[in-house]
Amino acid sequence: MIQQERKLMAKQLKLVGTGEITPTALHAEMQRSYLEYAMSVIVGRALPDVRDGLKPVHRRILYAMHELGLTPDRPFRKCARVVGDVLGKYHPHGDQAVYDALVRMVQDFSSRYPLLAGHGNFGSVDNDPPAAMRYTETRLSPIADQAMLTEISEAIVDFSSNFDNSQQEPVVLPAQLPNLLLNGCTGIAVGMATNIPPHNLGELVDGLIALIDNPELSDEKLWKIIPGPDFPTGGEIIPTQGIEDAYRHGKGIISVRGVVRIERMDVGKKRRKERTAIIVTELPYQVTKSTWIEKIADLVNGGRLEGIADIRDESDRSGMRVVIELKRDAVAKTVLRELYKKTALQQNFGAIMLALVDNQPRQLSLRQLLEEFLKFREHTLTRQYNYELEECRNRLHLLEGLLIALNNLDRIIDILRNAADGTTAKTQFQQELNLSEAQANGILAMPMRRLTGLERQKLQAEYDELQGRINELENLLNNRPEFLKVLKKELRSLKRKYGDERRTRIVQPTAQKSQSKATQTAKKQSSDQNKTTSISNREPDTTSQPFSLFTPQTPPKNAILEMTYQGTICWRSPDTKVPDNHVPIYSEPIQEREQFIVITDIGKAYPVNVADVPPIEIQPIPLLSLLPKSAQRDSKKVVSLFFLSDNTENKDLLLLTNQGKIKRIQLSELAGLTNRGLVLIKLKDQDGLESVSITKEGEEVAIAMSSGRVLRFPVVDEVIPIMGRNAQGNQALKLRYGETIIGCVTLDDNKIVLLVSKLGYGKRLNVTGLRMTKLGDIGTQALQFTHKNDSLLGMIRASDSKDITLLTNQKKTLNIVAKDVKIWGKDGQGDRLVKLSNQEVIDYVM
Numbered sequence: 001m002i003q004q005e006r007k008l009m010a011k012q013l014k015l016v017g018t019g020e021i022t023p024t025a026l027h028a029e030m031q032r033s034y035l036e037y038a039m040s041v042i043v044g045r046a047l048p049d050v051r052d053g054l055k056p057v058h059r060r061i062l063y064a065m066h067e068l069g070l071t072p073d074r075p076f077r078k079c080a081r082v083v084g085d086v087l088g089k090y091h092p093h094g095d096q097a098v099y100d101a102l103v104r105m106v107q108d109f110s111s112r113y114p115l116l117a118g119h120g121n122f123g124s125v126d127n128d129p130p131a132a133m134r135y136t137e138t139r140l141s142p143i144a145d146q147a148m149l150t151e152i153s154e155a156i157v158d159f160s161s162n163f164d165n166s167q168q169e170p171v172v173l174p175a176q177l178p179n180l181l182l183n184g185c186t187g188i189a190v191g192m193a194t195n196i197p198p199h200n201l202g203e204l205v206d207g208l209i210a211l212i213d214n215p216e217l218s219d220e221k222l223w224k225i226i227p228g229p230d231f232p233t234g235g236e237i238i239p240t241q242g243i244e245d246a247y248r249h250g251k252g253i254i255s256v257r258g259v260v261r262i263e264r265m266d267v268g269k270k271r272r273k274e275r276t277a278i279i280v281t282e283l284p285y286q287v288t289k290s291t292w293i294e295k296i297a298d299l300v301n302g303g304r305l306e307g308i309a310d311i312r313d314e315s316d317r318s319g320m321r322v323v324i325e326l327k328r329d330a331v332a333k334t335v336l337r338e339l340y341k342k343t344a345l346q347q348n349f350g351a352i353m354l355a356l357v358d359n360q361p362r363q364l365s366l367r368q369l370l371e372e373f374l375k376f377r378e379h380t381l382t383r384q385y386n387y388e389l390e391e392c393r394n395r396l397h398l399l400e401g402l403l404i405a406l407n408n409l410d411r412i413i414d415i416l417r418n419a420a421d422g423t424t425a426k427t428q429f430q431q432e433l434n435l436s437e438a439q440a441n442g443i444l445a446m447p448m449r450r451l452t453g454l455e456r457q458k459l460q461a462e463y464d465e466l467q468g469r470i471n472e473l474e475n476l477l478n479n480r481p482e483f484l485k486v487l488k489k490e491l492r493s494l495k496r497k498y499g500d501e502r503r504t505r506i507v508q509p510t511a512q513k514s515q516s517k518a519t520q521t522a523k524k525q526s527s528d529q530n531k532t533t534s535i536s537n538r539e540p541d542t543t544s545q546p547f548s549l550f551t552p553q554t555p556p557k558n559a560i561l562e563m564t565y566q567g568t569i570c571w572r573s574p575d576t577k578v579p580d581n582h583v584p585i586y587s588e589p590i591q592e593r594e595q596f597i598v599i600t601d602i603g604k605a606y607p608v609n610v611a612d613v614p615p616i617e618i619q620p621i622p623l624l625s626l627l628p629k630s631a632q633r634d635s636k637k638v639v640s641l642f643f644l645s646d647n648t649e650n651k652d653l654l655l656l657t658n659q660g661k662i663k664r665i666q667l668s669e670l671a672g673l674t675n676r677g678l679v680l681i682k683l684k685d686q687d688g689l690e691s692v693s694i695t696k697e698g699e700e701v702a703i704a705m706s707s708g709r710v711l712r713f714p715v716v717d718e719v720i721p722i723m724g725r726n727a728q729g730n731q732a733l734k735l736r737y738g739e740t741i742i743g744c745v746t747l748d749d750n751k752i753v754l755l756v757s758k759l760g761y762g763k764r765l766n767v768t769g770l771r772m773t774k775l776g777d778i779g780t781q782a783l784q785f786t787h788k789n790d791s792l793l794g795m796i797r798a799s800d801s802k803d804i805t806l807l808t809n810q811k812k813t814l815n816i817v818a819k820d821v822k823i824w825g826k827d828g829q830g831d832r833l834v835k836l837s838n839q840e841v842i843d844y845v846m
Contacts, residue, residue, distance in 0.1 A: 046189035048196075050355040050362075050369065051376040052148065052173040053180030055187065057101045060090040062115065063170055065140055066149045076119045076137035083133055092163050095133075103130045106138060110286075111183045112198035112232045113498065115144035125233070125283070125320070126290040143498045147176040155387035156380055174380045177494060178204055178373040180355060181366075184229075192361060194354035197229035197254065197285070202499035204370075205491045211370055212484050222367060223247055227506050229349070231285035234259060234503040246351035250363040254349040256284040256504075257340065262332045263629070265325075275309070276332050279629065280322040280345070287344045289313070293322065295343050305342060307335040318633055381487065382477065389473040392466050394438075399463045401439025402446060406456055408433060412443065496810055501566065505619055554611050557592045561613065565807055565844055567638060568620035571613050582616065583805070583813055585846045586641060596643045597670060598623065600635035601688040603655070603681040607673045608641075628675060640692035644670055650696050652722065654715070655681050655729065656703065656744045658690040662713075662775070663729030664720045667694065682728045691744040702753060702767050703732065703779075704742040704795035710755075711779035712770045715746075719774060730775050743795050754798035754818060755783050756806065756833065758841045759790045763830025764798055764823040782826045794845030806834060807844040 048055050054062070064085045070077055083098045091098055104110050106118035109125050120136035123129060130136065140149070151174045159168040184198035207226045210217055223244070228237050237243070238255040245252030259282035264274055283289060293313060299305035307330030314321040326335055340346035354363050357372060364372065405412050411432070419425035422444055429440040449455055476483050559571045562584035571590060572578070590610055599605045608626050623638050624631070644667075651667040663681050670678065681689065695701060695715050703711045711733055713719055723729065735741075745753060747767060756762040763783070770780045783792055798804065798818040806814040814834045824830050836842075 046187040047192075047194055047354065047356050047361055048180055048185045048187065049172055050180060050357050050364065050372045052175040053178065053182065053185065053355075054173065055101075055185070057086075057091055057093075057098060058105060058115075059173055060086050060169065061098065061102055061105065062140070062144060062148060062173065063152070064089060065116075065138075066145075066152065070139040071145050072117065072140060072142045074139060076117075076139050079118075079133040079136045079138050082138060089167050090162050090169050099133045102138065103136075109233050112230060113143050113182055113201060114141055115148065115179075115183070117141045125288065127288040143177075147494055147498070148173050148179065150174075150176075151380070151384055153387075156384050172376075174384075175373075176377065176490065177201065178208070178370060180373070181369055185355075189361070192354060193352060195350055195352045196355075197349060197351055198231060199226065200230035200500075200502050202495050203227070203230070203502070205495040205499070208370055208374060208491055209488050211367070211374065212488055219248060219365075219367060226366065229254065229351075229504065230502050231256070231504045233285050233287075234282035235284045235505075236282075237504055237506045239506060242348075242351070246353065247366040250353040250365050250368075252351050254351055255346065256349055257346045258283045258287075259505075260336065260345075261629075262336075275328060276326045276330070278324040278326065278332060278336060278339070280324065281320055283320070284344060284347050285349065287347065289315070289320065289322070292344050296324070296339070299342055305335075305338055307331070307338075321629070377487065378483075381483070385473050385477050389470060389477070392470050392473065396463065396466045396470065397436065398439060398442045399459060399466065401435050401442050402450070402459055403463065404433055404435065404439070405429075405443045405446065406451070406459070409451065505621075507618060554592075554594070555590055555613075555615070557590070559590045560587055561590050561596065561610065562587045562616075563623060563638070563641060564620060565846075567622055567624065569613055569623040569626070570616040570618075570620035571610070572616040576616060578616070581811075582620070583807065585844070588643060593643050596641055597673065598627065598638055599640045599680065599689065599692050600624070600627070600631060601637050601639055601690075602631070602634050603657075603683050603689045604631065604677040604679055605670055605673060606631060606677045607675065628677065631677060636688070639689050642694070644673075652695055652697070652715075653680065654691075654693040654695045654701060654720070654744065654746070655689060656691040656693075656732065656741065657681070657683060657687050657729070658741055659684070659687045660731055660733045660735055660741065661687065661729040662703075662720060662732035663727060664695075664715070664722050665725060666722060669725060679725055682726050684728070690741050693744055693746045695746045700747045700751070700767070701744055702747055702770075702795065703744045704753075704755070704782075704792060705733075705735075705779070706738075706740045706742055706791045706793075707736060708755075708781055708783035708785065708792045709779045710765075710767070710770060710782040710795070711773045711777060712767055713773060713775075732775055733779065734776065742792055745795060745797055748797055748799070750799060752798055752823070753795050754804060754821060754845070755792060755830065756794045756842060756845045757783065757785065757790050757829070758793040758843075759787055760806075760832055760834045760836050760842055761785075761790070761829045762821060762833045763828070764818065764821045765826065766823060769826055780826055784827065784829050786829055793842050796845055805846050806842050807846075808836065808840050809843045810837070810840050812840070 045056065049059075052059065061082065065082055068077065068082065068085060070082070079099060079102060082102065083095050086098050087093070087095055102116065103122050105116040106114055106122045108114050116138050117140070118136060118138045121128075121131040122136060152170060154168070156174050158171040160171050161167070162169050180196060181199045181204055182201060184196045185194055186196075187194045203226045207222055210222065210225055226247075228239070228243050236257045236259055238257060240253070240255055242253035242255065246254065258280050261279040261281065263277050263279050265277050283292065290313075293311060296305065296308070296311055300308050300311075307327050308324055309327045309330075310323075310325040312323050312325075314323055324335075324339075326332060352363070353365070353369060354361055355369070356362075357364070412429070415428045415432070416425055419428060426437070426440040426444060429435050429443060430437065435443070450459070476486060555571045556573060559573055561569070561571050562582075563569045563586040565583050565585050593610065595607045595609050597605055598608050606627050608623075612626050614621055623641070624635060627635070649668065653665050653667055653669075655661075655663045655665065661681075665680055669680075683689070693701060697715060697717075699715045701713050701715060703713070705711075713732070720730070747753070751767045752764055753767060754762060754764050765782055770782060773779055785791065796804070798821070802818040804816045804818055804821075806816070808814065816833055821833065822831055834842075
């Protein structure tokens with residue numbers, strides 16, 4: 001019976017067309033099928049391609065949106081429409097899987113440089129779910145449109161058929177930036193996983209350029225350029241062997257901490273009580289805030305975490321703020337250590353840099369990832385240049401035929417008049433004028449307007465332009481140094497447009513332990529003196545001290561306090577090597593002084609302890625981060641900082657707002673300043689403090705406007721009287737439409753200032769040539785402009801010995817000597833001080 005069934009089955013199989021039965025062992029078939037399934041998951045779903053850093057679903061989403069025309073300058077479109085296109089054309093899987101991938105590409109807390117922009121609810125760091133796809137809208141972000149899709153075509157990258165052979169889709173996108181390292185990637189395949197952290201765009205570009213310039217660059221030098229990941233949620237990285245392991249071998253453990261501050265705050269309604277609180281403003285990457293808070297509450301309720309009285313989430317649109325209020329007898333740093341140990345406030349990021357190289361999974365080092373990208377970018381650029389060269393040659397060939405026809409116009413007309421049909425005319429063109437078939441067809445398709453003299457000029461101009469472009473392309477393809485120069489120029493352009501400051505700090509907990517004996521001695525001397533002006537020796541109503549991983553201590557007496565153009569602050573020893581990107585706009589010896597004064601644009605002054613400022617060897621930090629939380633929330637910038645001297649009797653502060661209000665207040669008002677801050681001027685809505693100058697009775701000040709007019713005021717009670725702290729001040733001037741205040745300077749004895757426009761023109765001006773003005777006056781036009789888009793950018797005092805530094809929007813530093821700038825009168829634009837490239841303007845003068 002069994003044999004009969006087998007014979008029947010064999011006959012049925014032969015009917016199907018197999019012809020024979022092939023016996024296969026079950027374990028062999030299972031192994032083969034499982035490997036095929038595993039490779040399908042690895043290549044088709046879970047792992048990114050090393051070239052564009054994308055998984056297939058992300059690549060298909062971006063390409064579908066590109067086809068829909070959802071560029072940054074177009075309106076947003078419903079996500080449901082995008083998901084439908086992706087499913088119907090390229091990705092035959094579940095709609096929720098596609099939408100989840102799209103949502104992650106929008107979230108700025110998941111991607112360091114989001115590739116999509118969105119309207120609507122796309123979730124939050126509290127793990128709130130996004131709204132349904134029918135409610136949310138999306139479009140491409142500028143960086144995705146320019147750096148991932150601009151050059152896409154079948155001539156630049158390979159295309160393949162989709163799942164039903166009805167469409168063509170790109171195998172890889174022509175990425176101009178290493179997106180795999182830029183935004184990182186997480187994926188779990190079969191038997192392997194990838195977990196690549198995001199990095200800073202500017203650092204990656206600098207690393208790529210360094211490898212182009214020196215392919216033999218050592219790993220250690222490369223790691224100095226790219227020191228570690230840069231997570232979108234910020235945090236602090238503790239340097240460990242893990243970073244080196246990840247960058248050298250492609251796998252390592254990186255320790256990440258949240259950013260915290262320790263504050264003193266008032267609690268209670270009837271009686272004022274003080275308690276210490278730990279304020280958390282940043283969490284490690286991929287830590288859910290709500291889950292973390294619940295974990296702390298569980299630990300406290302279970303008796304496994306002591307010293308915490310209350311925990312509340314005060315986060316809002318301006319940023320994260322979780323307040324952990326401590327019990328009266330609790331030690332803040334002890335509780336903080338427990339939080340690091342038992343919660344996700346400190347956690348390890350397991351980096352596994354696994355990606356597809358030639359459709360094979362490989363674990364790569366940082367150098368290998370950058371080299372693979374450079375190899376791919378060189379390949380796509382070569383294909384792009386070859387394609388453009390072929391197009392230019394074809395067009396040039398056609399233009400040659402048109403120009404030949406115009407030079408033999410009478411013969412062309414005669415052939416057309418006597419030819420029986422178009423084919424005959426084309427054949428005669430080819431024979432008599434030695435033209436190709438394409439050129440002959442071009443002549444037949446040429447409209448009559450091309451016979452005019454102006455059109456002839458246009459054809460000749462186009463011909464010359466194409467010939468120049470062909471020579472340029474041939475040079476790029478045959479001259480590798482020129483090719484690499486263009487590649488570097490492209491990378492620098494993307495860095496200028498999309499680069500930003502690092503969000504994740506890399507700190508060293510034990511950095512301060514290696515301070516010199518001189519530093520320790522200076523600290524001891526400062527403690528022994530027990531100066532009464534130190535904020536730390538008082539008990540103010542509310543204190544706000546930053547908590548960082550370096551131990552706050554007084555710098556050595558020869559240290560220099562410096563603030564940069566970006567608003568960061570640090571101190572350094574005179575013999576410290578200064579990084580190239582460190583450009584201070586304020587530099588002052590500390591000389592054992594314990595605090596300095598900071599005035600922000602909200603018109604309030606705050607004291608800052610010098611001991612809270614980190615040394616340059618660790619990393620400069622934003623000066624605003626050293627102020628109380630309220631000041632951080634309300635202030636946009638620091639207007640002035642200075643050390644308060646003992647002699648303040650005859651000195652005043654001159655305050656100028658951006659709406660033209662001016663006020664003089666005695667400098668002695670700042671004596672006894674506490675961390676609550678001190679209101680110096682009452683500001684109306686939309687007004688802000690623009691300039692702060694130290695002056696005294698009898699001096700003169702000059703105020704400059706972006707339009708080039710300058711007002712000269714005497715500092716006397718009749719014009720600028722001394723007022724109380726709560727006064728609004730007087731109206732010094734009225735702003736014209738589109739005009740802004742550039743600055744206010746106290747004039748020295750020679751009364752010479754330097755005026756610089758944003759296009760690089762400038763002159764020295766003797767202010768005595770300007771008439772003295774009264775409040776509300778229009779002033780004197782002191783600088784003229786020849787370009788409509790030019791304006792006055794800066795005004796500073798300029799003695800003969802002063803060195804002037806100009807900063808541009810392309811992050812260049814240009815130095816000039818004041819005495820080399822010609823002194824002009826109030827008429828004229830002055831001389832061109834520096835030569836700027838296209839789109840480059842002056843950003844700051846100091």
